[in-house]
Amino acid sequence: MAELLAIRHAQASFGAADYDVLSERGHRQSVALGRALLAAGLRPDLVVIGAQRRHRETYQGIAEAMGLDPAAYTVDPGLNEFDFKGLLAARFRDGPAPEGAGMTPDGDRRAHFRTLRDTVLAWQRDEIADPPETWSAFCGRVAAARDAMIAALAGAGRSGRLLAVSSGGALGRLVASSLDAPAEQMIRLQLQMKNCAMSRLIVGREGLYLHSFNETPHIDAASADDLLTYS
Structure with a gap:
């Protein structure tokens, strides 16, 4: 059976001026995942990544550990994350955002993710005027990226395997659509x-069927303190 391995990027630089750069821990995570994939025999025939730096750096760590060509991938911007900063600015253009809503080094992460959740839900209900990207446009580009990956797998044969590196929002939408959720x-x-x-x-x-969600084959009890992160 042809399968898609959909991987969220490694830890980026939460609170830094440029979030779109892997942290030192993120680089360790990507190499550790590559080693786990190699040990499990999950060598990909095709690789597709989003156009953001954290996607590329994550794949490069995986490739290093698996002995793959770190430059052998296709870029599909449809796998990029939505612009949360832009959504936040549009939602609160007439007043200040809630305290802790942004990504700052000393910020309240709970407040940030609570605001992220509420902002995305408002975006989905078309309650944010002039967002940087509409909800329907976001869904459309993720669906187009999904269809392109399915087509690429069809060309690779019945036992083809495609590794995709993307972000949480785009992958959340990909998984939700596979469940018709x-x-x-x-x-x-x-x-x-x-x-x-x-x-x-x-x-x-008829499309993609979810086989597993949120696996971390590179993490065990001994490595969890170092490698288990969510942002």
Whole structure:
């Protein structure tokens, strides 16, 4: 059976001026995941990543550990994350955002993710005027990326395997659509997703079927304190 290994990027730089750079821990996570995939025999035939730096750096760590060509991938911007900063600015353009809503080094992470959840739900209900991207446009580009990956797997044969590196929102939408789940399930899935977690989807006649969600084969009791992160 052809399958899609959908991987969330490793830990990025929460609170830094440029979030879109892996932290030192993120680099360790990506290499550890690559080693686990190699040990499990999950070598990909194809690789597709989003266009963001954290996607590329995550794949490069995986490739290093698996002995893959770190430059052998296709970029699909449809796998990029939605613009949360832009959504937040649009939602609170007439007043201050809640305290702790942004990503700052000393910020309240609970407050940030609570605001993220509420902002995404408002976005899905079309309650945010002039967002940087509409909810329907976001869904459309993720669906187009999904269809392109399915087509690529069809060309790779019945036993093909595609590894995709993306972000929590896009992957949450991909998984939710495979389950034909309501829109609000996307953010619930996203907020559960660990850094470098893998969801496995099987390609069937009518699309993708979820096989597993949020796997972390590179983490055990001894490494959890170092490698288990969510942002």
